[in-house]
Amino acid sequence: MFDFCNSMTDEQDGRARELIERAAAKWPLRILHVLSDAGAPLRFSRLLERVEGISQKVLTQTLRTLERDGLVIRTLYPQVPPRVEYELTPLGRDLLMQVVSLWRWIVEHLDDFDARKAVKLTAARA
Amino acid sequence: MFDFCNSMTDEQDGRARELIERAAAKWPLRILHVLSDAGAPLRFSRLLERVEGISQKVLTQTLRTLERDGLVIRTLYPQVPPRVEYELTPLGRDLLMQVVSLWRWIVEHLDDFDARKAVKLTAARA
DNA sequence: ATCTATACACACCTTGAGGTAACTGACGTG
DNA sequence: CACGTCAGTTACCTCAAGGTGTGTATAGAT
Numbered sequence: 001m002f003d004f005c006n007s008m009t010d011e012q013d014g015r016a017r018e019l020i021e022r023a024a025a026k027w028p029l030r031i032l033h034v035l036s037d038a039g040a041p042l043r044f045s046r047l048l049e050r051v052e053g054i055s056q057k058v059l060t061q062t063l064r065t066l067e068r069d070g071l072v073i074r075t076l077y078p079q080v081p082p083r084v085e086y087e088l089t090p091l092g093r094d095l096l097m098q099v100v101s102l103w104r105w106i107v108e109h110l111d112d113f114d115a116r117k118a119v120k121l122t123a124a125r126a
Numbered sequence: 127m128f129d130f131c132n133s134m135t136d137e138q139d140g141r142a143r144e145l146i147e148r149a150a151a152k153w154p155l156r157i158l159h160v161l162s163d164a165g166a167p168l169r170f171s172r173l174l175e176r177v178e179g180i181s182q183k184v185l186t187q188t189l190r191t192l193e194r195d196g197l198v199i200r201t202l203y204p205q206v207p208p209r210v211e212y213e214l215t216p217l218g219r220d221l222l223m224q225v226v227s228l229w230r231w232i233v234e235h236l237d238d239f240d241a242r243k244a245v246k247l248t249a250a251r252a
Numbered sequence: 253a254t255c256t257a258t259a260c261a262c263a264c265c266t267t268g269a270g271g272t273a274a275c276t277g278a279c280g281t282g
Numbered sequence: 283c284a285c286g287t288c289a290g291t292t293a294c295c296t297c298a299a300g301g302t303g304t305g306t307a308t309a310g311a312t
Contacts, residue, residue: 002162002226008233016232019239024150026300033131044259055301060260069239080308081258091238098231104130105224106142112217113145115194152270170289181271186290206279207288 019069023095027054027062032071032088032096041075041085071095145195149221153180153188158197158214158222167201167211197221 008016023029034050035042042050048059063086066072071092077083088096106113134142149155160176161168168176174185189212192198197218203209214222232239 002159002222004230004233005159005226012233012236015236015239016229019232020150020229021152024146026147045257048259056260057262057302058300061300071239076259079258080310081256082260082308084259091235094235095232098228100131102224102228103142103146106145106221107130107134107138109217109220110138110141113141113195113197115196171287174289182290183272183292184270187270202289205288206277207286208278208290210289 022065022069023099025062027051027058028066028071029096029099030054031059031062031066032092035072035086035088036093036096041087044084044086047086066092148191148195149225151188153177153184154192154197155222155225156180157185157188157192158218161198161212161214162219162222167213170210170212173212192218 005013030051031047031054034047038046038050044059044063047063048054048056051059054062063072063074067074070089072086073089075085075087077085131139156177157173157180160173164172164176170185170189173189174180174182177185180188189198189200193200196215198212199215201211201213203211
């Protein structure tokens with residue numbers, strides 16, 4: 001049914017899996033979403049305000065990971081006090097769009113995600 | 127850019143987020159994939175063999191969660207020794223298809239996920 | 253001299269997912 | 283009566299993500 005899965009090398013599968021796991025962590029998608037909504041580069045402290053509930057430490061961590069993955073760009077302006085701006089890369093924007101389409105599908109089918117709606121066949125045939 | 131995000135209630139967003147986080151955990155997608163490939167109900171021990179590396183405990187845990195979410199159906203045949211079969215629900219199949227399309231997109235763009243490919247603008251304008 | 257703002261770094265702690273290994277219950281088999 | 287099978291359960295441990303709280307460099311403003 002998913003022939004393409006078998007046409008992947010193990011390395012491709014591994015890397016894709018890593019990316020999914022990193023992106024599906026607690027904060028990355030929120031951050032990408034905030035950056036996308038802003039439509040313009042955001043400073044560190046703006047992100048800290050808009051990504052509700054995140055701590056400074058985790059925001060820096062997550063941003064570094066997103067940067068390494070090529071999803072955001074970090075621009076440092078050597079001023080005092082320092083100024084750093086973050087913005088989405090085209091890849092980040094594209095990834096977000098892919099995820100959003102999945103998200104939309106889930107929201108549309110939210111009522112189905114419930115075991116009580118699943119037909120139970122418990123042992124009728126046994 | 128993602129207008130539909132703002133047309134969601136907080137509750138919808140929260141539930142969708144929970145589902146994503148659960149589904150993107152270490153094992154659920156593998157299990158769904160194995161069940162899908164099998165094309166037929168699988169016994170517990172068949173899953174244990176085919177989902178490489180998973181332990182009994184985690185397999186049961188994960189299957190229970192998938193069952194609660196309405197993604198798999200558990201059928202118990204009251205025999206001795208016991209026989210239990212797991213199969214995908216239509217919803218599970220559909221979810222897997224959505225995720226696979228995301229997966230495919232990621233694999234196709236795997237080479238782009240690398241910070242070295244991102245254009246760096248480090249402070250040229252400062 | 254003190255205070256403030258910015259974007260962190262560092263040390264510490266909590267929490268939960270996941271791993272490991274042993275045990276269970278019911279029954280048919282030798 | 284011991285043994286193996288199946289689908290778990292239970293107790294215990296580990297490890298890393300994430301949370302909390304503080305420290306730091308710099309220079310302009312008061």
